[in-house]
Amino acid sequence: MMLPSPEDLAICSLGECRFPSPLQLGAASGEYHGDFMSDAAKVRFHVELENLDTRPDDLFFERAGPRERLFFDPATVRAAIVTCGGLCPGINNVIRSVFLTLKYNYGVPEVYGIRYGYRGLNPAHGDGFIPMTHELVENIHLHGGTFLGSSRGPQPVEVMLDTLTARRIDMLFCVGGDGTQRGADALSQAARARGLPMAVVGIPKTIDNDIPYVFRSFGYGTAVEKAREVIAGAHAEAKGAPNGIVIVKLMGRNAGFIAAGATTASQEVNFAFIPELPFDLDPPNGFLAHLEKRVRDRGHAVVVVAEGAGQHLFGNLPVERDASGNIKHHDIGVYLRDRVIAYFRDRQIEANVKYIDPSYLIRSVPANCDDAQLSDRFARYAVHAAMAGKTDLLIGYWHGLFVHVPMRLVTSHKKQLSPKSSLWLSVLAATGQPALMVNPPTSDAGPA
Known part of the structure; x- marks a missing residue:
């Protein structure tokens, strides 16, 4: 990861904030139960220093929070919410909290949900707009999935923008992973180009926890728990059968991250494999040699493998992509199962x-308590940013x-998960597996 510049961390604004916020917060510390957040409030990019003489103190994120002055007049705002990509625990929590914050905290009169992701913004797929009400969202946070529906793949940016313009939408909340946010970035830039x-x-959504600058995305904790x-x-x-391997x-x-998190939470895994x-x-x-030793010594083994691990083992097999452009990985789980069965059979070892x-x-279950809280906070901070006229941000x-x-x-x-991180070191400590299970390189060269 290249180090960003101060310019890279600058946030786009739609213009002057002329309207007072309706939130009952204070302008000075201690005036009320909570305070407005100033644009001058920053969070250091670096919080650790190897050398105290090093001062990388010119990099800051703008801190999120409610602003005292707003770009939009809440009484005239039309807002929309779209959810894209795969399912994730907590999406319905986010939808509900975005709506409640807009409706009851800011007094926004019209909020729409967009059906089935970005395709709901393409008239070729029908009218994707649903007027949202309190009754509609009242209990959705108790259920998994997304009540708006989702889809993968891009739609024509200008078509989507035409649809939003025709509906007079002032702000769009995009709940999804990297593909969703690329679409959001394209929409934001197209809107600016039109003035x-x-x-x-x-709003970051991925149980894989792989969105940068998001220490933990909502849904990850629930996924690890399940x-x-x-x-x-x-x-x-595994323990219920002779030489049981699962x-x-x-x-x-x-x-x-899920494989590592679940392994350390379980403490019953003997081998864990990750894409990194x-x-x-x-x-x-x-x-396979380490697995054989484990089975001979302890009589059972549990193996966890992330879906993207071990793709190098498939050689030059053709690669396909899904509608979002993501590589559709070969099934490492089935491959490992078949190789393990063949290895023990060839060595005449019962397994x-x-x-x-x-x-x-x-990924399709309701959010647990931690993720429910996290979803709510992501949603509310997103609304605060949009009301203040901030755009093209996550x-x-x-x-x-x-x-x-x-x-x-x-x-x-x-x-990605760093093999030098404390999380991966905890995996190695919990499993007892070797740090690397790689054979020395072989040389095709003959004797000198």
């Missing part, structure tokens, strides 16, 4: 191998504080 005062604000429950069952299955495949296309680290299968130092893929189960979560992150910075790369 339209439209605020486009992103994955831990699956691993508990896998452990019981392989659990978890979500994690490009980042291994390569591994070999064959002896002497490949996974009872089972395979579990709970991917869609853990609500980030940086070292325990909510910040405004320029969309172009969010979409520049994906966050």
Whole structure:
């Protein structure tokens, strides 16, 4: 990851904030129960220094929060919410909190939900707008999924913008991952090119936890909790048969946060594999030799693998992409299962191998308490930003504080799990697996 410049962290504004906020907050500390947030409030990009003489103190995120002066007159605002990409615990919580904040805190008269992601902004797919009411959203946070529906893939930016303009939408809240935020960035730039005062604000949604500048995205904690429950069952299955081996495949296309989080939460996993680290299968130092030793010593094993791990093992097989342009990974879980079965069979070692893929189960459940709280806060900070006329930004979560992150910075790369991080070191400590299961490189050169 390249270090951003101060200009990279600058937030776009639609213009002068001329309207007083209706929120009952104070302008000075202690005046009321809470205070407005000044644009001068910043959060350091760097919070750790290896050398105290180093002073990288010129990089700051703008801190999120309610502003005392607003760009939009709340009484005339029309707002819309769209949810895109895969499901994630907490989406309905976000929708509900965005609506409640707009309606009851700011007094916004019209809020719309957009059906089935960005395709709901393309008239070719029909009218995707739903007028939102309190009765409509009252209990949606108790359910998984998104009551608005979702879809993958882009739609023509100018067509979407024409639809929003025809509906006189002033602000659009885009709930989704990196593909969604690329679309939000394109919409925001197109609106500015037309001179339209439209605020486009992103809310980060991914159970993979791979959005940069978001320490923890909503839904991740629930996914880890549900994955831990699956691993508990896998452990019981493994111990319930002679030389029982259970392989659990978890979500994690490009980042291994769910696999690592569930492993450390469970403490019953013996091997964990993530996209960030390569591994070999064959002896002497490949996974299969270590698995054999584990089974001989302890009589069972539990293996967790992220969906994006081990893709190098498939060689030059053709690669496909989904509607959002993401690589559709080959099924590493089934591949590992078949290789394990073949390895133990060839060595005439009894092995009872089972395979579990709970991917869609853990992403479609309601949010747990922590994620419900996190969803609510992301939503409310997004509304505060939009009302103040801030646009082309995502609500980030940086070292325990909510910040405004320029969309172009969010979409520049994906966050990944560092093999040097405390989380991965905890995985190695919990599993006892080798730090690397890679064989020495072989040389094709003959004797000198």
